[in-house]
Amino acid sequence: MTQKFTPAQLAEINRKLETSTTEEILNWTDQTFGNAAAQMSSFGLEDQTLFHIYWTVNPKARLMTLDTLRLPTETYSLFDQTKLRYGVDVEFFYPEMDSVAKMVKEKGNNFFYQGRANREFCCGVRKVEPLGRALATLDAWVTGLRRDQGMDRGSIDIVEWDAAHNNYKINPLANWTFEQVQEFVKENEIPYNELHDQGYPSLGCAPCTRAIKPGEDIRAGRWWWEDDPNAKECGIHIVAPLKA
Ligand code: SF4
Numbered sequence: 001m002t003q004k005f006t007p008a009q010l011a012e013i014n015r016k017l018e019t020s021t022t023e024e025i026l027n028w029t030d031q032t033f034g035n036a037a038a039q040m041s042s043f044g045l046e047d048q049t050l051f052h053i054y055w056t057v058n059p060k061a062r063l064m065t066l067d068t069l070r071l072p073t074e075t076y077s078l079f080d081q082t083k084l085r086y087g088v089d090v091e092f093f094y095p096e097m098d099s100v101a102k103m104v105k106e107k108g109n110n111f112f113y114q115g116r117a118n119r120e121f122c123c124g125v126r127k128v129e130p131l132g133r134a135l136a137t138l139d140a141w142v143t144g145l146r147r148d149q150g151m152d153r154g155s156i157d158i159v160e161w162d163a164a165h166n167n168y169k170i171n172p173l174a175n176w177t178f179e180q181v182q183e184f185v186k187e188n189e190i191p192y193n194e195l196h197d198q199g200y201p202s203l204g205c206a207p208c209t210r211a212i213k214p215g216e217d218i219r220a221g222r223w224w225w226e227d228d229p230n231a232k233e234c235g236i237h238i239v240a241p242l243k244a
Helices: 007-017 022-036 045-057 073-086 097-107 116-135 151-155 178-187 194-198
Strands: 037-041 063-066 091-093 140-142 159-162 167-170
Touching: 007 022, 007 159, 022 037, 022 045, 022 140, 022 167, 037 045, 037 116, 045 073, 045 178, 063 073, 063 116, 073 194, 091 116, 097 116
Parallel strands: 037 063, 037 140, 063 091, 140 167
Antiparallel strands: 159 167
């Protein structure tokens, strides 16, 4: 899509939404983008919180996710629980099977443990490409990013022009803390991944996620074998070319 707002208009929208509730932000999203907006969910605690509110605002809210084909069994169970709870027809996006087959044939099944470039290659095939395909169908995508998750997330706006995907990215939970998210899930009895109770605050693919120890950063369990604490992203929320 072409940009709907000038930089000045976008700044004004953000100035207003910065003090709005999450419901108000999602109402604005609905009124502005309608059915051309969807939540792209990882089914983590933030995304479950966000979808609960989105569904309250609009019972026909769209929910998308990426199935990398390497997710934990508990995540697949949560897909089913969420569908039952909200009656939502989850839109699944999968990697291109030819690309997966070629990658596995040439590099092996668990080659991503052998250096960051390999890991990013796998994330490119299993996550970044399907994400691009999904987002190409939307004018706006809604995410559960929070500013206090660190890395580049500290400077996110509520509404951003996403030049990489040629659409808008909406971050209604930008101002929430992890404690607020946990409380909201509990109070509203929202279905969540049982691995969260086993020391996994952040979840991704099964072979690339471990439980964290007390005092560790909440994303320390993601790609734990890599040294760089600022590299705990898979390419979904960063603007970077897909590496070959
Ligand atoms: S998280 Fe691991 S298994 Fe999943 S796509 Fe990335 S490297 Fe591959």
